[in-house]
Amino acid sequence: MMREMTVDVKSLLKEGAELTDRALEELLPCKNTVPVSIHQAMRHSTFAGGKRLRPVLAIQAGVTIAGEQPKGIEKLGAALEMLHTYSLIHDDLPALDNDDLRRGQPTCHVVYGEAIAILAGDALQTRAFEVLACLDSPPAATVQIIQLIASAVGTVDGMIGGQVLDLESEHQKPTGKMVEAIHRAKTGALIRVSVVSGGVYAGATIGDAARLTMFGLKAGLAFQIVDDVLDLTATEEVLGKPVASDLREGKATLSVIHSIDHGTAKDRQTIQRVLDDRSFENVSRQQIRDILVRNGSVEYAMTVADRYAEQSRKALAPLEDSEFKRALLWVPDFVVAREK
Amino acid sequence: MMREMTVDVKSLLKEGAELTDRALEELLPCKNTVPVSIHQAMRHSTFAGGKRLRPVLAIQAGVTIAGEQPKGIEKLGAALEMLHTYSLIHDDLPALDNDDLRRGQPTCHVVYGEAIAILAGDALQTRAFEVLACLDSPPAATVQIIQLIASAVGTVDGMIGGQVLDLESEHQKPTGKMVEAIHRAKTGALIRVSVVSGGVYAGATIGDAARLTMFGLKAGLAFQIVDDVLDLTATEEVLGKPVASDLREGKATLSVIHSIDHGTAKDRQTIQRVLDDRSFENVSRQQIRDILVRNGSVEYAMTVADRYAEQSRKALAPLEDSEFKRALLWVPDFVVAREK
Numbered sequence A, B: 001m002m003r004e005m006t007v008d009v010k011s012l013l014k015e016g017a018e019l020t021d022r023a024l025e026e027l028l029p030c031k032n033t034v035p036v037s038i039h040q041a042m043r044h045s046t047f048a049g050g051k052r053l054r055p056v057l058a059i060q061a062g063v064t065i066a067g068e069q070p071k072g073i074e075k076l077g078a079a080l081e082m083l084h085t086y087s088l089i090h091d092d093l094p095a096l097d098n099d100d101l102r103r104g105q106p107t108c109h110v111v112y113g114e115a116i117a118i119l120a121g122d123a124l125q126t127r128a129f130e131v132l133a134c135l136d137s138p139p140a141a142t143v144q145i146i147q148l149i150a151s152a153v154g155t156v157d158g159m160i161g162g163q164v165l166d167l168e169s170e171h172q173k174p175t176g177k178m179v180e181a182i183h184r185a186k187t188g189a190l191i192r193v194s195v196v197s198g199g200v201y202a203g204a205t206i207g208d209a210a211r212l213t214m215f216g217l218k219a220g221l222a223f224q225i226v227d228d229v230l231d232l233t234a235t236e237e238v239l240g241k242p243v244a245s246d247l248r249e250g251k252a253t254l255s256v257i258h259s260i261d262h263g264t265a266k267d268r269q270t271i272q273r274v275l276d277d278r279s280f281e282n283v284s285r286q287q288i289r290d291i292l293v294r295n296g297s298v299e300y301a302m303t304v305a306d307r308y309a310e311q312s313r314k315a316l317a318p319l320e321d322s323e324f325k326r327a328l329l330w331v332p333d334f335v336v337a338r339e340k
Helices: A007-027 A036-046 A053-066 A073-092 A108-112 A114-133 A139-153 A159-169 A176-201 A206-233 A254-262 A265-277 A285-294 A297-315 A323-337 B007-027 B036-046 B053-066 B073-092 B108-112 B114-133 B139-153 B159-169 B176-201 B206-233 B254-262 B265-277 B285-294 B297-315 B323-337
Strands: none
Touching (some): A007 A053, A036 A073, A036 A108, A036 A114, A053 A073, A073 A114, A073 A176, A114 B073, A114 B159, A139 A176, A159 A176, A159 B036, A159 B114, A176 A206, A176 A254, A206 A254, A206 A285, A285 A297, B007 B053, B036 B108, B053 B073, B053 B206, B073 B108, B073 B139, B206 B254, B265 B285, B285 B297
16 A cells, blocks of 8 residues: 655655765765775765665654654764665675676775775774764663664674575575565664664663564565565666666566566576576566566565555554654655655 | 793683683574574684684783673673684785685685675674673773774774775885884784773773773784784794795885895895785795895894883883783783794
């Protein structure tokens, strides 16, 4: 069930992103600080046109819990964005996804070389934890926030663990279950902890933190399904990178798996060819799109995303109604309705 | 001025290392935890025969301040060792130093591939901060420890900044000043913060923390100079990797710079040849050793290391005398007198 996006939500997202950008500008070493190469690399990838979804989630969760914007919460948002950016830099490396473009910009290693890109990712992680340790929250809350975030970034059901599952999945028969496990860890964990840490920063009770966890978890799953769909259906211009990069990297996403499971034997062969070739030399992107459309696979994936968005909103039902809560409830809609 | 190493100091180092190993064993995900590849990679590099110098420094500093071993301080030591190990894994990568061997063992990327090695380094950093956030210290001390450590690992006069300076130095005329700046940041910062964080964990006053900072800084400089000398003078068997790896990587260390500055024109040419070739194809390792010996360059470097060790000990003079302080004072001697 989709609702029309109001202008207010858009401006709320825009304001959150601007607040985050100002915090990032202040918290990252400036581009003339020695050694300049790494600081330029860190800034190149941090200011490459991200949506700042994770900071906005943290800020909005904080506002919902506190009834006003908690002082200094944008620093928490900036730290979350640094962690997200570091994971993108390392994901794009030749040894991992080997991506030259992201959001229409050359990736970090393309501009600064692999060595500096590896170290810039490392440094964004380090700086994120330093910023977290300098938050204005009471020390006990700060320690809890660092525990939550480090755990969400880590190897056990966390972001790095998800990156490993993702790498390993390239050599396995794709299943919906595996794709969800990867989503839950690789992007879901950081999205979930963005919401929760914003709540904890604002003094959330244990009960409210649990509700925010569920909200973030489900919104994160919806987000990633839509991300995967856009990779197949959007244009290169909108994506800022070639269409269907996932397939080219040997990764089957939810709608592709749906076509494998429900399409003809020839559909399966065509898809498998791209997964095996890791290129569109023998099969065109349009052929893949036709298969997905004919089997209703894109609609299927969007239905699953809608269901997660609905579950996400429901998780917040016990929270007292307020304009802030209503704003937070728009996030799952935004996540599903976005076009890039 | 060298003093003979007593048996007590050796057993103290051994006990500290064993305590750290037990903590690491407990704090790292076990090798059967999914995804197994990354947990095996993290353990491969963590348990590859390190001296556990940083944890021992943290523990001994804590004991010196508290007059007894502070409960749970081995977890701080383990976190410091995780950070050290992560930096080694990334340093060894093909895009950085491209080392296949460390301490006689194949490096992480040789065994597990580059992608997993990059992520294993990332994960050791994340896990280190998670362990720090779970320390038994009061939250305010924990937050301070994380601030200090994150800053020491970072890009501005920290470990990562030192790695960048080191990379950049390969294309510049080597000077003693540059080598010290690299030492101070690349290895010095983490050694220094190991001492300080151990003191803060034990409740050090600001004054004592400043003394421990100076102690750690100077001991760290002594340590790295000796490390560089051993790279040139020890055997491959003792080093666990080929002799003179630094030179082969285009890195001139203190004794080499001394021979460049004080040797004959031919000495300079011979050394420059190796730095340019990045191999010992045209010049033998023995030729380099002969040049260093003839110019007294190894002795010169060891004299500088001795001076730092002495300054290190002096920094602790204002601290009350105790058996623990006396134990800590042996560390600079150990650092200078060690053979590997």
